[in-house]
Amino acid sequence: MFENLRVSVFLAARALQRGGRGRVLLNVIVIAFVFTNMIFLPSVISGAVESYNVQTIDFMTSDIVIGPRLDERYIEDADTLLNRINRIPGVIRASARFSMPVSVDFEENTVSIEVKAFDPRDEVEVTRIHEFIEDGSFLGSGDRNEILLGVLVAGHEDKSKDFYDSLGGAAVGDMVTVRYANGVVREYRIKGIVRTKSYIADYMAFVTADEMESVLGPGPNTRASEILVKATDDTDLDALKRTILSFGVGEEVKTWEDATSDIVAESVESFNIINNITVLGSLIIAIVVIFILITIKTFTNRKQIGILKAIGIKKSVIINSYVMQVFFICTFGVILGLVILEGMVLYFTAFPIEFPDGTVTPIVDAGMLIENTILLFISSAVAGFIPAWRITNENILDAMRGA
Secondary structure, three states: OHHHHHHHHHHHHHHHHHHOHHHHHHHHHHHHHHHHHHHHHHHHHHHHHHHHHHHHHHHHHEOEEEEOOOOOOOEOOHHHHHHHHHOOOOEEEEEEEEEEEEEEEEOOEEEEEEEEEEOHHHHHHHOOHHHHEEEEOOOOOOOOOEEEEEHHHHOOOOHHHOOOOOOOOOOOOOEEEEEEOOOOEEEEEEEEEEOOOOOOHHHOEEEEHHHHHHHHOOOOOOOEOEEEEEEOOOOOHHHHHHHHHHOOOOOEEEEHHHHHHHHHHHHHHHHHHHHHHHHHHHHHHHHHHHHHHHHHHHHHOHHHHHHHHHOOOOHHHHHHHHHHHHHHHHHHHHHHHHHHHHHHHHHHHHOOEEEOOEEEOOOOOHHHHHHHHHHHHHHHHHHHHHHHHHHHOOOHHHHHHOO
16 A cells, blocks of 8 residues: 555656646646635634624623613613622623613704713723714713714715715714604704714714713613623633622623624624635636646646556556645645735734724634635545546557557
């Protein structure tokens, strides 16, 4: 067995030497770009998913999100629950939010969105919204008659530039009329414009908890739509979730992954369809290139193959020699592809890809590299095996005559 393998290696090496360095190098370059194409799009998709996850944590759910009990609309006595959560080890801070649908009027424009109320002192420790104020300033504790608008709500004077219905270019200092779902109507001055590049966060409005309490009516309002919890960096979120439940919290407790799993799963599934099409296309290109290469080589070497068979070299040894040539080309193609890929990743890490919903840096996963490398080798081996098998099965005399 090992003797046959040595003969196959010898024949493959001689064939590559006689084939010309330029031709071999060209084939290596083609395989390198095929491999790069197979990896780069999935790495961009992984980067986009990671970007979405970061936006989710930073602006929408923080690390843990606590919702109302089953069949209940609000968290009752949220202040007591906040105090309990803030005492749990591993928790940096918790912030209660109260949400209500509203319509916002500015000049002749009206948008229907959701307004969220929070205590700014808690919010700045739980989310990063305050770090992404494009114009104006963040809300302060006790602020009344002021509102924070997402950039997609404020919009542009030229509405053709807007993704959604907008206020047509409302700016800091402008007055807007907010009509709450409970019938209360308020006039607010725009204190700041938020640009997070998250489509969800940028199409919201924010007011202080004090302002929302006055909207809801007399008496202290201790209800919340949700409570966001920020954990320390070294905290296991699943363990923290169990700890929160063990403290007697009967509300629905989810990690950010639990809260967004369905949305992310649907997005990833859509991306995977595109990715699979790209990988399939790349494999077809590799198969066609290798098939044509080996077909030409075997037809060119028909007489040689006939002579090898005539002197007693087994067909399997001859076939393996061509498959080994394919492995050689794929091996150096993958190495060159990794160099190209690393260069692209370094470039896009320094200069991230700008998407409408944020910047994306490609993320190359080791499992992805291994899987696509194996697929490339298997596909190429099959493409090299078929023409070699066809020629070696020819009659020896026909092959030697080149008929």
